[in-house]
Amino acid sequence: MSDMAKNLILWVVIAVVLMSVFQGYSPSSSNSMKMDYSTFLDDVRSGQINTVEVKSDQRTIEGTKRTGEKFTTIMPMYDQDLINDLDRKGVTMKGQEAEESGFLTQIFISWFPMLLLIGVWIFFMRQMQGGGGKGAMSFGKSKAKLMSEDQIKTTFGDVAGCDEAKEDVKELVDYLKEPTKFQKLGGRIPTGVLLVGPPGTGKTLLAKAIAGEAKVPFFTISGSDFVEMFVGVGASRVRDMFEQAKKSAPCIIFIDEIDAVGRQRGAGVGGGHDEREQTLNQMLVEMDGFEGNEGIIVIAATNRPDVLDAALLRPGRFDRQVVVGLPDVRGREQILKVHMRKVPLADDVKASVIARGTPGFSGADLANLVNEAALFAARGNRRVVGMEEFESAKDKIMMGAERRTMVMSEEEKEMTAYHEAGHAIVGCLVPEHDPVHKVTIIPRGRALGVTFFLPEADAISQSRRKLESQISVAYGGRIAEELIYGSERVSTGASQDIKYATTIARNMVTQWGFSDKLGPVLYAEDEGEVFLGRSMAKAQHMSDETASIIDLEVKQLIDNNYGRAHQFLTDNMDILHAMKDALMKYETIDATQIDDLMARREVRAPADWNMDENGSNGKGNGGRGEAVTSPEPSEAPAAEPASEPKEGDESPVVK
Template structure:
């Protein structure tokens, strides 16, 4: 059948160019996806396959009808052929073996079959005598005719096979199975440092995967799900891979967002496909990263997107609660937003255990540094224990990034090894941004920045709850015109009211110096004011450290009276103002030392601890270890 004989809607649907699709799919899959997007954006899964099969059946019937009917051709008998030859109604005759195809003058077409060869010759002679154009065409064999009839079936079969492949890939392409790749990953518990308690908690999961019958012998059951929570970069995904490697089982990995799609119903279908594959390769581990994308609490609103999300979550709940005790499938999920998860997902029977992956302590940081420093050529003078003491609050990812940045700097300079100075500069770049050496700062602005930073230094030296000063600089970095760095002496798991007040006073030290020394105010204190106000508000609303008592507002102010919220804001403002007045008093007492520090900053731009304490000899604290990384506590920008 030529294209002109096909219906216009079929030509428009099949010959329209598909939109450009990016990704890892092939051209055939892109065309199939485009076809699916055009005709079935709201239909997927089993319903989608039924719709596609029905559409193909209808298309097949239409094509067969066109083939049989011949686009309006009329079947005539031999007698009628003789009458047409005797009359003047024929304009052209095409003879295909025993088949006579006659085009009449009015545009109609007639088809007649003449089996006898002598009758065919006689009939052809009559048409020729009547002046009708006669054309003999090669005879079509029964095999060729059958092949022509089967052609549409072959096309439809290929289309159906392509749709089936796309559907299978659409269901399984959202997760990755790592079974043979476990040896290539080579991540074991020994490679995960600084998490002894967490590894001990996960060790029972490993034992269950190795010997499921061990737990069923006495009637007990191993946990079916383990939810790991913690700050970003603490190693939750790394722990899941280590569990899979230690247990020696397949590892099916998926992200929470991979279950969501523009097509309604895809999420639930993908959940079924993931757990169906898990049952085939059990015992195994199903790891869902950032599960909060699919596990958020239901009933948020009534739109279609929320309904599809609820359907996906319902399917996940059913799959997790339907395990046999000895099937050997353990679900491990990670998130840092456990507060938004649906309560049904957290109940025993689904996620039996919640493992908190905390930020490493000083001992854990030292172990993590040893792991990440294995491929790095460190100098003999580099002390990883000292670096660990100087990096409280750093996650494992941040420690790895610190050493990597130091290695890059050392390589760029052509050094033979990574030294402390490289780590120190890498710290500055990670925490404060790249140094803007080409920025031309006006002398008046440099002086104002030096005064601002000197105010921070003065409060940090006089306030008892602050950390020892490590460095002060007026070199622009990132969005900051200057920075004052303190060196924490220990990890703080709990803070007192006096410590928080000293931190607010430290933040307001720059504004206090502007008021006392400059006699005016600058916009450089905007970030300090914002951080001080936020800390004071938390002291009042969350920590109960004010005259209002333990009100416990937190971030949820829904249902609270406006009068209470106004009192919280007024109390927080009072705390900030009190600490600003305290900082002003400290600056006034140390005015001579501030002038000396400002002069040194204008000359050298950056001063270390010894140079700072030389300007404040009476306030020198006990010497701290040489820093390798220290967090910035304030900046002026």
């Protein structure tokens, strides 16, 4: 019998009991008149009463008058003379036999409120004990969803672009299928596996593929599902989750976004007695405490491994950390082929060309690219998706949708054209910079215009010369405005360019050791947030004299590259004017036209869309028009360009 049927029967029984009680209290004659006992005695003595009937309780009297009117009265106390008075007046008297169940009924009625309270208490207790967190009051039960073997259709064939990560987790599948193979050699499978990587790289998909390949029960839960408003609920849910997992072992528990509950303890001002830390303590005990959890493998995913507690990352809990990073060009091609299976493609579509033009894209970005291309084809009433749609989809994802309805004056268009031309010309002349791919003055997203630079290959590190070239290119737009309009009319459109260039210069001096005076020493302070597990106290790592030298070095670095960009544009004013004219005429020029301009040749008209062997451009952002470089994945921490702002920042370079 289902829980709904049981609850329905319980409420029906309660309703029947209530109806019986209320019926017992209702008067037997709804049309009888209530009469005071003193009035009743006066009527008896005056001979107006015809019949009386004494009820079983020996106090209630019902009767009729000689006029036929019915009445009811209550005897306040036993009246011995009443019978004699009734007999003298010739009143017909009747009596009612006492009911045998009256005593039990009275006991039931008197105890009914207590019985009802006990029944309600039992009902709520059963709700609280509902398994799997399904009961209305089961806030202490785990919210982990159990997915059976038949529900998980994902396999390793659906995961592409992370071959190394797949190799690391294939051992889990082999162990779940054939544990004796490892046990006979004394091997122990990892208790927990932590999947680490940027957002959208396929960590959750990889966990589902593990469960789909192993054909074992799969419990999935988010880190935020543990902690709620009640104290102790998170720890209770952790205990219940592992109890359920033990009944289904061997199985997999997948905790997504574990940083929501696994952050470093002792953070903030309030000490270590908050609900989140108690939940983490219980998880630590369940994963590796006195009681073993044989056959239970915990897989967790996060993009913030730096804030996790050290006790959670030690061997015995999360024994293995699997890095699921951004895919390289070969991985992007494999991911694109996976997502293109469900899309009708034109004959000219080449996944390898698109992959070369999308450096820094994650798996989620590539899935979105294919979807946007399909939407472009549908809006154009196409039957297949071609390279033109993929080019338009990349432009939309990287720069934002075109805002052709935005009203711009001719003066603003001209200033934007000079600004973008300044970025492009300097980008073509400085050494080791990514090639210029496309320049547009069509407003897109938050930008009035964008200059795109496309890397020729995936870059892992950046040299000092390339970083200085990026600073020069960032100031190219502002310098072009200054040369044409004068310093009094320079606009605020270069604000993000200045921020970007200053960040690179400061990091070169304080983090990457590119200052001859200061040498290869780290001068940057720890900027960790206190409520993410960092200390409140910040130590001063440098003297005032050193800070002054850092400011001077940063200023000199910027001045040198600013002067270089100024000289390049001064020497090529004819190209600057020619590129402005081309932008005003065509609004968007590609790499071929830019080559014509730099060689001082006649500019060819652009094709409807251009696709060279490297695909398309990088990402753009807000401002009048910024120099935009495609994001470059960095696997080596020491060489990663930390100057690149995080996602969501309005900056020339978006990671």
